[in-house]
Structures are given as structure tokens and as C-alpha cells.
Amino acid sequence: MQHLLALALLLAPVPAAATVSVETAYGDWSQLPALHHRGYDHLSSKMMQKLFEISSEGKCVLPGRSGRLKKELNLSLSFAAHFEPDGTLTRVILPKLNCPEGEGVIGGAVLEMMRGGDYRPTGKNLDGWYRGQFSFSYID
Numbered sequence: 001m002q003h004l005l006a007l008a009l010l011l012a013p014v015p016a017a018a019t020v021s022v023e024t025a026y027g028d029w030s031q032l033p034a035l036h037h038r039g040y041d042h043l044s045s046k047m048m049q050k051l052f053e054i055s056s057e058g059k060c061v062l063p064g065r066s067g068r069l070k071k072e073l074n075l076s077l078s079f080a081a082h083f084e085p086d087g088t089l090t091r092v093i094l095p096k097l098n099c100p101e102g103e104g105v106i107g108g109a110v111l112e113m114m115r116g117g118d119y120r121p122t123g124k125n126l127d128g129w130y131r132g133q134f135s136f137s138y139i140d
Helices: 002-011 045-056 100-115
Strands: 021-025 072-083 089-095 131-137
Touching: 021 100, 045 072, 045 100, 045 131, 072 100, 089 100, 100 131
Parallel strands: 021 089
Antiparallel strands: 072 089, 072 131
């Protein structure tokens, strides 16, 4: 009987995770209220290293890096995020960097940090749009 219960639990429908759209666009989010930023607990060192590699290999020009011999990346960019009234994250908009690989890595990192609670809405904007600041330094 326990085996049948375990099988039923395994086959039970699992609620789908909320889908969050991560996009890039040109824009100015400076007038949006700021997200509450609690820290960098969910910022992956592998992500930082991957962005450094993308930049070092000359695949893209990322903000905060100049010259090929530089052993450092100081990335800082703002982004916009939209939340439903219940606090559910629905959209993240990053600045367009003309670097699909870098944009993908940054988008994944910001999304992971937001899902982990590193950024939270304050409830000050009824439209649900907020501005976040994503920054880090990586030295090879």
C-alpha cells in the first residue's frame, strides 16, 4: 500500500513554476522606484568568471572592461523588474549590450538573485515596475 501511495505522489501533477520573461532593451529606468537590495547571497562566482571570459576573449565589449590586457571586470548596470500585486516577479528587462551570450549570463544571474530574495519590491509602485542595480567586480 505504501508503494502505491509513493507512486501516486510521484505521478501527481506538479504546479508549473511562474514564468518570468527576461528581455533586453534600450531604456532609462532611473525614474522607477528602487528595489530593496539585501545583498549578493545568490550571485554565482561561476557567472562572474564566465562574464570575465566572454570579455577577455573579445567576444563582446562589456561595460566595466577596457583593453584586452586588463585582468579585471567592474560591471555595473541597472535593470527594470515588474511584479504582480502579490509580489510575483513577471518580467526583467536588462540593458541591451549587443552581446547575446553576456546578456544571457547576466539575465540568469539577476533572475537567480531575484528568486533568491537578494532583490525585493518595496510596494511603493502600484504599477509594479522597479529599478535594480546589478554590480560586481571580478579580478583574475
